[in-house]
Amino acid sequence: MKTQNFLNSVLLALLGLLMASAVGAADLVFSPAAPAVEVGGQINLSVSGTNGAVTWTPSMGPIQGTGNQVTYLAPAETGVDSVRVLDEVGNAGTADNFGTVKITVTAKQLISQKNANWEVFTNRDSVGAFALSKDKVTLWVGTEGGLEKRNASTGELDRVYINTDGLPDNDVGALLSDAQGGVWVGTSWGLAHLKADGSWLVFKTDNSNLPSNSVRALLSDAQGGVWVGTEGGGLAHLKKDGSWQVFNKDNSNLPSNDVDALLSDAQGGVWVGTYRGLAHLKKGGYWQIFKTDNSTLPDNWVTALLSDAQGGVWVGTKRGLAHLKKDGSWQVFNKDNSNLPSNDVWALLSDAQGGVWVGTEFGGLAHFKKDGSWQVFKTDNSNLPSNDVEALFSDAQGGVWVGTFGGLAHFKKDG
Numbered sequence: 001m002k003t004q005n006f007l008n009s010v011l012l013a014l015l016g017l018l019m020a021s022a023v024g025a026a027d028l029v030f031s032p033a034a035p036a037v038e039v040g041g042q043i044n045l046s047v048s049g050t051n052g053a054v055t056w057t058p059s060m061g062p063i064q065g066t067g068n069q070v071t072y073l074a075p076a077e078t079g080v081d082s083v084r085v086l087d088e089v090g091n092a093g094t095a096d097n098f099g100t101v102k103i104t105v106t107a108k109q110l111i112s113q114k115n116a117n118w119e120v121f122t123n124r125d126s127v128g129a130f131a132l133s134k135d136k137v138t139l140w141v142g143t144e145g146g147l148e149k150r151n152a153s154t155g156e157l158d159r160v161y162i163n164t165d166g167l168p169d170n171d172v173g174a175l176l177s178d179a180q181g182g183v184w185v186g187t188s189w190g191l192a193h194l195k196a197d198g199s200w201l202v203f204k205t206d207n208s209n210l211p212s213n214s215v216r217a218l219l220s221d222a223q224g225g226v227w228v229g230t231e232g233g234g235l236a237h238l239k240k241d242g243s244w245q246v247f248n249k250d251n252s253n254l255p256s257n258d259v260d261a262l263l264s265d266a267q268g269g270v271w272v273g274t275y276r277g278l279a280h281l282k283k284g285g286y287w288q289i290f291k292t293d294n295s296t297l298p299d300n301w302v303t304a305l306l307s308d309a310q311g312g313v314w315v316g317t318k319r320g321l322a323h324l325k326k327d328g329s330w331q332v333f334n335k336d337n338s339n340l341p342s343n344d345v346w347a348l349l350s351d352a353q354g355g356v357w358v359g360t361e362f363g364g365l366a367h368f369k370k371d372g373s374w375q376v377f378k379t380d381n382s383n384l385p386s387n388d389v390e391a392l393f394s395d396a397q398g399g400v401w402v403g404t405f406g407g408l409a410h411f412k413k414d415g
Contacts, residue, residue, distance in 0.1 A: 036104040036160045037074045045070055050087040057084040074105045104160050118383040119410040121155055127403030130393035131175035131183055140183050142172030155410055166200035168192055176218035186215030209244035211236055219262035229259030253287035263305035273302030296330035298322055306348035316345030339374035341366055349392035359389030385409055
């Protein structure tokens with residue numbers, strides 16, 4: 001009996017401790033919630049909701065200072081440092097639901113010395129998409145390692161959003177700013193909407209009518225809705241009222257369910273670049289299809305689209321660059337008949353002067369000017385970080401943001 005009473009006392013004591021711990025436990029709140037810092041740099045961190053002394057335990061870089069506000073000193077190598085934070089009563093922070101705040105340590109942003117008009121940011125291996133915020137303050141950058149929020153003027157990295165922040169997947173291949181200050185994010189595993197208030201909406205095949213989780217292209221419908229190009233699922237239209245309309249090979253004249261590029265026309269229609277040809281869905285629902293066997297399109301795999309501002313369309317393909325003019329005539333550029341450095345075109349951008357910037361695979365960045373001349377930038381004649389150029393975007397000064405396999409570059413107009 002004494003033994004049983006002793007055991008009961010021990011159990012009651014343990015239960016009391018557990019209850020006290022549960023009552024005292026609280027989630028710590030970190031600021032910033034998803035910090036990013038260059039190698040060798042430092043960043044101030046703070047935590048609130050603590051009770052008593054605070055212990056910071058990093059796995060890579062040291063912590064300077066004590067208490068609720070400290071300075072993190074980034075190590076010499078890149079990576080993600082998981083810093084565990086505990087207070088005196090054992091409260092653990094829940095920045096990622098594992099009692100740690102994750103600090104992204106990026107490569108140092110390098111300023112080109114070889115060519116003063118180039119600025120290169122090598123903190124991400126591959127950059128595939130851009131979008132500018134409504135207020136033109138933020139440059140959103142889609143990478144294989146998450147969504148970057150950067151200063152649109154300087155390129156300075158503000159923070160990185162990854163899957164633990166609400167992103168459905170870290171591989172970001174399409175971006176579109178909304179009119180309210182948020183951004184639509186197309187990933188390899190779903191579509192996300194990061195609203196201006198910081199909340200997330202995620203659309204996948206299992207919770208919506210999104211036809212495929214692999215989102216390759218995004219386009220505004222100018223009515224508050226979004227056109228979504230997917231890999232394997234065709235073209236989807238998410239309307240402002242929340243309803244969906246899906247176009248695929250079975251229910252429409254879409255030539256392929258693999259959609260890589262989208263472009264609006266001036267009449268409310270949509271140009272669609274697919275794996276099996278170029279499609280034009282006109283406002284009235286009529287389809288016009290261009291392929292190698294019925295037009296001068298150099299290849300059926302259409303990878304990029306750009307308006308020429310005259311009613312025509314520039315078309316990037318795997319076998320050259322084509323210009324479909326308003327009158328229906330075609331002009332084709334390739335390595336054999338022009339200075340296009342590669343026939344594999346991945347990205348197109350207007351220079352606002354009647355010329356076109358062309359991002360290619362293996363051939364670098366080409367500028368086809370209005371006067372017909374070409375200027376080509378490669379790793380051997382400039383500070384372009386890679387000859388594989390995936391994305392292009394204009395800055396406010398007439399320069400170009402360049403997304404490559406080797407990182408982010410900024411070509412300044414005044415160089």
